[in-house]
Amino acid sequence: MAAALLLLVVLxxxxxxxxxxxxxxxxxxxxTAPPTPVVVVEGKLNVHLVPHSHDDxxxxxxxxxxxxxxxxxxxxxxxxxxxxxxxxxxxxxxARKFVVVEQAFFQRWxxxxxxxxxxxxxxxxxxGQLEFINGxxxxxxxxxxxxxxxxxxxxxxxxxxKKQFNKTPRAGWQIDPFGHSAVQAYLLGAELGFESVHxxxxxxxxxxxxxxxKGLEVIWxxxxxxxxxxxxxxxxFPVHYSPPDGFDFEVLDDIIPVQDDMSxxxxxxxxxxxDFVAAAIAQVNVTRTNHIMWTxxxxxxxxxAESWFRNMDTLIKHVNKDGRVHALYSTPSxxxxxxxxxxxxxPVKYDDYFPYADSTNAYWTGxxxxxxxxxxxVRVYSGYYLAARQIEFLVGRSSLGLFTSSLEDAMGxxxxxxxxxxxxxxxxxxxxxxxxxxxxxxxENGVSTALTCLTSSNRTCVSSTTKFEQCPLLNIxxxxxTEKASSATKSLVVVxxxxxxxxxxxxxxxxxxxxxxxxxxSDGTIVESQLVEVDNVTSNLRKFYVKAYLGITSDKAPxxxxxFQASVPPMGWNSYYISKSxxxxxxxxxxxxxxxxxxxxxxxxxxxxxxxxxxxxxGQLKRMFNSVSGVDLPIQQSFLWYRSSEGDSxxxxxxxxxxxxxxxxxxxxxxxxVSLKVIRGPLVDEVHQQFSSWVYQITRLYKNKEHxxxxxxxxxxxxxxxxxxxxxxxxxxxxxxxxxxxxxSNGRDFLKRAMLAPSRHPLE
Ligand SMILES: *[C@@H]1O[C@H](CO)[C@@H](O)[C@H](O)[C@H]1NC(C)=O
Ligand SMILES: *[C@@H]1O[C@H](CO)[C@@H](O)[C@H](O)[C@H]1NC(C)=O
Ligand SMILES: *[C@@H]1O[C@H](CO)[C@@H](O)[C@H](O)[C@H]1NC(C)=O
Ligand SMILES: *[C@@H]1O[C@H](CO)[C@@H](O)[C@H](O)[C@H]1NC(C)=O
Ligand SMILES: *[C@@H]1O[C@H](CO)[C@@H](O)[C@H](O)[C@H]1NC(C)=O
Ligand SMILES: *[C@@H]1O[C@H](CO)[C@@H](O)[C@H](O)[C@H]1NC(C)=O
Ligand SMILES: *[C@@H]1O[C@H](CO)[C@@H](O)[C@H](O)[C@H]1NC(C)=O
Ligand SMILES: *[C@@H]1O[C@H](CO)[C@@H](O)[C@H](O)[C@H]1NC(C)=O
Ligand SMILES: *[C@@H]1O[C@H](CO)[C@@H](O)[C@H](O)[C@H]1NC(C)=O
Numbered sequence: 001m002a003a004a005l006l007l008l009v010v011l012x013x014x015x016x017x018x019x020x021x022x023x024x025x026x027x028x029x030x031x032t033a034p035p036t037p038v039v040v041v042e043g044k045l046n047v048h049l050v051p052h053s054h055d056d057x058x059x060x061x062x063x064x065x066x067x068x069x070x071x072x073x074x075x076x077x078x079x080x081x082x083x084x085x086x087x088x089x090x091x092x093x094x095a096r097k098f099v100v101v102e103q104a105f106f107q108r109w110x111x112x113x114x115x116x117x118x119x120x121x122x123x124x125x126x127x128g129q130l131e132f133i134n135g136x137x138x139x140x141x142x143x144x145x146x147x148x149x150x151x152x153x154x155x156x157x158x159x160x161x162k163k164q165f166n167k168t169p170r171a172g173w174q175i176d177p178f179g180h181s182a183v184q185a186y187l188l189g190a191e192l193g194f195e196s197v198h199x200x201x202x203x204x205x206x207x208x209x210x211x212x213x214k215g216l217e218v219i220w221x222x223x224x225x226x227x228x229x230x231x232x233x234x235x236x237f238p239v240h241y242s243p244p245d246g247f248d249f250e251v252l253d254d255i256i257p258v259q260d261d262m263s264x265x266x267x268x269x270x271x272x273x274x275d276f277v278a279a280a281i282a283q284v285n286v287t288r289t290n291h292i293m294w295t296x297x298x299x300x301x302x303x304x305a306e307s308w309f310r311n312m313d314t315l316i317k318h319v320n321k322d323g324r325v326h327a328l329y330s331t332p333s334x335x336x337x338x339x340x341x342x343x344x345x346x347p348v349k350y351d352d353y354f355p356y357a358d359s360t361n362a363y364w365t366g367x368x369x370x371x372x373x374x375x376x377x378v379r380v381y382s383g384y385y386l387a388a389r390q391i392e393f394l395v396g397r398s399s400l401g402l403f404t405s406s407l408e409d410a411m412g413x414x415x416x417x418x419x420x421x422x423x424x425x426x427x428x429x430x431x432x433x434x435x436x437x438x439x440x441x442x443x444e445n446g447v448s449t450a451l452t453c454l455t456s457s458n459r460t461c462v463s464s465t466t467k468f469e470q471c472p473l474l475n476i477x478x479x480x481x482t483e484k485a486s487s488a489t490k491s492l493v494v495v496x497x498x499x500x501x502x503x504x505x506x507x508x509x510x511x512x513x514x515x516x517x518x519x520x521x522s523d524g525t526i527v528e529s530q531l532v533e534v535d536n537v538t539s540n541l542r543k544f545y546v547k548a549y550l551g552i553t554s555d556k557a558p559x560x561x562x563x564f565q566a567s568v569p570p571m572g573w574n575s576y577y578i579s580k581s582x583x584x585x586x587x588x589x590x591x592x593x594x595x596x597x598x599x600x601x602x603x604x605x606x607x608x609x610x611x612x613x614x615x616x617x618x619g620q621l622k623r624m625f626n627s628v629s630g631v632d633l634p635i636q637q638s639f640l641w642y643r644s645s646e647g648d649s650x651x652x653x654x655x656x657x658x659x660x661x662x663x664x665x666x667x668x669x670x671x672x673x674v675s676l677k678v679i680r681g682p683l684v685d686e687v688h689q690q691f692s693s694w695v696y697q698i699t700r701l702y703k704n705k706e707h708x709x710x711x712x713x714x715x716x717x718x719x720x721x722x723x724x725x726x727x728x729x730x731x732x733x734x735x736x737x738x739x740x741x742x743x744x745s746n747g748r749d750f751l752k753r754a755m756l757a758p759s760r761h762p763l764e
Contacts, residue, residue, distance in 0.1 A: 040338050041326040045290045047280045047319075048330030048338070049312055051097060052297040053086075054176055054241060055079050057104045057138035059418040062431040066300070067108055076252070077300035079105045089305035090129045091120055095316075096309050097129050097329040098302070101173055103157030104137045104413055110164065125165045131331045132161050135169035137412030141421045142174065142181040143354065143368055144375055147746040149382050149420075150188050153412040171332035172197030172232070175241040175295070177417040178364040178658065179356035183746040185222025189232040196233040196336040198293075200241040201364075202353045211238060211286040217339070218349040223749065233336055234349065235293065238286050242298045244279040249296075249311040251304035258314040269314075273322050276315060280325045289342040293335050351751055354743075361645070361653045366660040366726075370422025374429055378414045381436055385411055387499040388443050390571055395450040399461060403446025410435035423657045444470050451495060455575070468495075473549065474510070476542045477534055482510040483558045485517065485578055492578040498568035505567045507684065507702055508576075511558035518581035519564045527576065529564040530681040532593045535688055537696045541713065563683050565703070593681035603678055605685040606701035610708060612687070619674030619689055621699075626706060635733040639695050639714075640667035644724025655724060662726060670695055670727075694718060695727075 040046045055077075057063050065071045069078025083106065086098050100106055110118070124130040136154040161167055172194045174180060178201055189197050197220075202210075210216045220234040221227055242248065249255050260269045283292045302308055312329070319327040357363045369375075388404045410432075418424040419432050448468035453461040471479035485492040498504050511534065519529040539557035546555040568574045596603065602622065604613045609628045614621055621637045642662035644655035655661040670692050677688040687699040694717060700709040717725050739755040 039328055040291065043290075044323075045280055045284050045292065045325040046338065047276075047325055047327045048291060048293045048335045049296050049316070049327060050099060050293055050330055050332060050335070051302070051308060051312070052099045052101070052173075052175075052241075052295060053079075053082050053301040054139075054297065054299045055082070055102050055105055056176075056299070056418055057102055057413050057416040058428045058432065059424050060428070061425075062428050063104060063413055064431075067105055075300070076303075078303060079300065080109060081303040082300065082305070083109045085305040086302050087117065087121060087124065087130075089302075089309045090124050092306075093309070093313065094127065094129060095329055096313070097131065097331055098305075099131050099133045099173065099331050101132075101134045102138055103132075103135060103160055104409070104416075106132075107157075107160055122165065125167060128331075131333065132165070132167060132169045133171040133332055134173040135161050136415075137409070138416035138419070139174060139176060140415040141417040141419070142177045142184050142746070143179055144420045144422070145415050145746060146379065146382055147183050147187060147748040148386060149378070149411065149415050150183070150746060152385075152408070153415045154188060154192065156408050156412050168193065170195050171336065173332060174199045175201075175237075177201065178367060178421070180353040181745050182222035182352040182751060183748050185220040185232055185234065185352070186226055186230040187222075187746075187748065189220070189222070190230040191226075194232060196235060196332055198235045198237070198332050200237045200239075200295075201356050201358070202236045203355070203357050204359055205357075206353070207236065207238075210236065213347075214286060214288050215347045216286060217288060217346060219346045220349045222350075222352070222745075224350075231348075233339065233346070235332075235335075236353075237293075237295060238283060241295045243294055243296050244283070246275055247279070247294070247296070247315075248298065249308040250298065250301045251307040255307070255311075258311050258318070260314050260318060269318050272315065273318050276319050276327070277322070277324045288346070289339055289344045291335060291338045291342065293330070293332075352745065359651075359653070361651045361661050362659050363661070364658050366656060367421045367423050367658050370657045371429060372422075374422060374433065375420060377433060377436060378411075378420045381407065381411065381440055383499065384440070385443070387497050388447050390499055391447055391450045391454070391497065395453050395461075399453060400446060400450055403450075404443050406442035407436075407439035410439040440472065444472070454573075455495065471510075473545075476545045477511045477538055477558055477561070478542060478546055478550075479511050479558075482512055482562075482578075485512060486514040494566075494576045494578060495573050496566040496568050496576065497573040499571060501570050503567065503569055505565060507563055508566045509561040509563045510578075511560070512562045512578075513559050515560065516581050517562060517578050519562070520577045520579070522575055522577070527564050528682060529562055530593060530683040531560040532563055532679055532681065532684065532686060533560055533595075534558055535677075535698075537688075537690070537713070563681075565683065593679045593684075593686075596678040596680055603676075605678055605680065605687055607680070607682060607685055607703045608701060608705050610701055610706050612699065612701060612708060614676060614678075614687060616676065618672065619676035620672075624708075628706060633733050633735070635731060637729060637731050638672070639670040639691050639727065639729050641670065641717075641725040641727045642667045644726055646724070655726060660726060667728065 055066065058066065060075045061071050061077065066077050067079050069080060090096050090098055113121070121130065136157040138153060140150050140153055158168060161169065172189055174184065174197060177199070180199055180202070185197065207216070216236045216238060218234050219231050221231045223230050246256055256272070258269065258272045259266050261267065280292060284290065296308065296312065316327045316329070319325060355363055355365045385404065385407050392400070392402065392404050414420055414432050414436060424432070448470065449461050451468050452463050452466055453459055456463055456466065469481040471481070473479070482492060494508065494510065496508060515531060519527040521527055534557055542557050543555060546552050562578070564576065566574060566576060600616060602613050603616050604611055606612055609626055611625045611627070612621060613623045621635060623632070623634050625632045643665055645653070645661040645663040647654045653659065653661055675690045679686040679688070683703050685701045689697045691697065695712065695714050697710065697712040702709070712729070714727055717727060719725070741753050742750045743753055745751050
């Protein structure tokens with residue numbers, strides 16, 4: 001008997017809406033938990049000193065290099081030093097406090113510690129000296145990250161804290177991400193159980209205005225649906241997450257120690273106390289209530305924690321003796337309790353804090369698209385990880401164990417605000433990809449075994465006849481098990497899994513070589529299918545990448561894509577059988593596509609309700625028409641590039657991974673005349689456009705779908721001329737929009753945006 005090859009295709013899980021929020025909230029904190037006792041002095045200005053270290057989970061160095069402190073020529077950072085040193089310093093004096101944030105680091109450290117050290121840490125946590133805040137695996141990005149990944153990476157960290165310390169973090173601490181999303185406010189804030197969220201990066205103009213009207217601290221209602229039932233106290237810092245000038249005490253920095261030993265020279269207590277009081281009074285000027293927060297720390301600080309604590313101990317002592325203001329060790333939770341107790345009213349903030357600019361020419365919008373292939377990689381595995389966990393649950397943990405845990409660390413780390421954002425160095429980005437690839441390959445093995453159990457009639461997980469294979473390189477048309485499927489020999493079963501909570505009917509494409517194949521569903525009925533020839537651009541890309549990824553040089557690209565429509569129940573699967581086609585398949589069930597050569601001014605495509613027409617002379621899109629809604633829209637699409645600014649005499653800010661700064665000239669059109677190839681069939685029409693040697697696009701219009709699928713391949717971007725190019729695509733239509741448009745918030749909500757300047761509609 002021939003072995004059946006089974007192929008798993010996981011439908012993407014990128015959809016808006018769902019009910020994850022409530023399930024997540026139930027598993028998390030109770031916002032009305034009893035507050036930590038507060039040691040503030042009423043009637044005085046209270047300066048809350050919050051000792052912290054901001055530890056990036058990979059950036060200039062990899063996460064492991066930061067942890068162990070290697071590669072110090074790149075950055076003198078070692079998180080092990082920080083954690084060892086902070087615990088010693090806290091144990092020395094019960095008045096001292098410290099907040100621990102990134103669990104990717106803390107958990108590495110905790111696992112290595114002796115029971116004696118662990119017992120000390122337990123005491124520090126129970127007494128409130130060491131408080132976990134934020135508490136996710138990393139401090140996730142808020143622009144490029146998907147809300148499911150935000151939930152997962154936060155859950156991972158919180159679960160460990162709960163297990164080890166029976167604590168749930170009370171405060172959000174997103175001090176460094178480059179702008180802040182509405183989903184962070186309500187879903188990863190209020191719904192999660194946080195009472196407050198704190199951060200540094202908001203637009204410089206917004207900050208100036210908020211300082212002037214004491215509006216840096218607000219009640220943020222990020223959801224239009226939940227409104228005041230899902231609001232959070234939000235604290236945007238007046239400057240950055242470092243201390244006020246002169247109060248940095250990191251051991252190797254140029255610090256001004258507080259010197260209160262009169263028998264030594266350079267005694268400076270009065271001067272330092274005066275500086276402290278002056279800095280506090282300047283800040284209270286921009287803050288409501290008589291409580292202000294000083295963030296006492298910076299990137300990878302407290303490597304010798306005693307330097308900070310010794311100076312802060314001395315300052316607290318002398319400032320409180322002086323009596324003009326009151327200084328105390330604090331945490332964001334204590335600070336928030338004090339703010340609440342003061343009965344102040346706060347401005348209400350809706351929407352979000354995007355985009356973020358820190359000066360005139362420094363809009364942090366470059367990172368929305370930096371390292372797009374890494375962004376895709378993270379997104380693909382996000383959907384896959386979700387599906388794998390469902391399959392793991394369906395098969396039952398007792399049979400195979402928790403095989404998906406091998407992706408949780410890699411996925412958690414990938415959400416960091418220098419990871420999925422695309423702002424880490426190349427070697428760090430390679431390290432993120434490697435972690436994902438290693439984790440994913442283990443999960444793929446688990447999924448294959450689980451599917452063997454789930455699909456076998458006797459529910460056993462070992463089978464001599466069934467072998468599942470998955471094709472992570474379908475994007476380059478590489479899938480050996482479908483490519484070798486032929487009408488003469490093996491039968492191929494494609495199992496399609498849908499991780500979403502509703503039924504779907506989507507198109508599946510697998511590479512094949514045999515043209516005599518038919519697709520059947522489980523009751524033997526033939527399912528309509530179509531063969532689309534693999535184009536030369538795809539086969540050339542495949543050739544290059546199969547060599548690069550797998551080292552195979554003798555590779556031959558498959559001839560066709562076999563396309564069919566799969567219907568899959570919610571959180572379930574469906575099987576499709578691919579085998580030798582029968583007469584019926586030839587008689588009008590399985591079709592090869594026809595390539596249409598332009599013989600008319602205008603070519604109209606689309607087997608379904610949505611049609612698009614293209615000019616056969618210029619190859620350009622001209623019009624879209626939806627026969628269901630009746631929308632008929634003249635529209636153009638072009639690829640263009642802005643020249644990157646290298647900085648100029650007025651402002652040295654260059655364009656880069658973080659910041660998008662064009663040089664001020666109008667963008668250059670890549671090509672106004674485009675080569676065009678049209679492929680038609682019963683299920684899908686495809687339009688292949690070669691805009692230039694480095695811009696290729698395929699537009700697909702499906703039977704019974706009201707959207708077009710646009711897949712573009714860009715690169716390598718030519719830089720021989722030494723000109724940086726910021727490539728964009730532009731759709732031009734004469735719609736009346738009144739300058740409003742919508743953007744998504746972490747793939748979950750839509751936010752209405754209004755442009756201040758009137759928009760131009762350049763379509764003539
Ligand atoms: C939260 O705490 C309040 C007061 O202690 C209690 O009434 C409520 O049931 C708790 N909610 C949850 C979800 O635990
Ligand atoms: C240090 O970083 C560089 C990248 O700048 C990398 O090539 C090198 O392998 C790293 N060294 C170690 C010991 O990891
Ligand atoms: C506080 O604000 C007032 C009024 O705007 C201003 O006159 C004063 O100089 C400010 N004080 C400090 C210390 O910034
Ligand atoms: C805030 O209001 C409560 C209840 O009205 C009152 O007991 C408390 O003293 C007030 N606190 C301050 C700082 O005014
Ligand atoms: C269960 O069925 C598979 C084929 O699906 C077979 O290979 C295996 O031997 C069977 N196991 C038992 C215990 O019957
Ligand atoms: C194809 O997908 C793999 C795995 O998802 C990814 O690493 C790779 O960059 C992709 N290749 C191209 C050419 O897009
Ligand atoms: C694609 O490649 C084949 C074989 O190399 C060649 O014959 C054909 O002309 C190419 N088609 C295009 C559109 O370049
Ligand atoms: C050209 O296209 C138009 C509109 O689709 C159609 O009415 C006309 O018959 C076509 N002419 C030729 C020669 O195909
Ligand atoms: C634009 O604004 C005008 C005037 O306020 C209004 O009549 C029109 O309906 C608006 N159009 C859209 C598309 O919102």
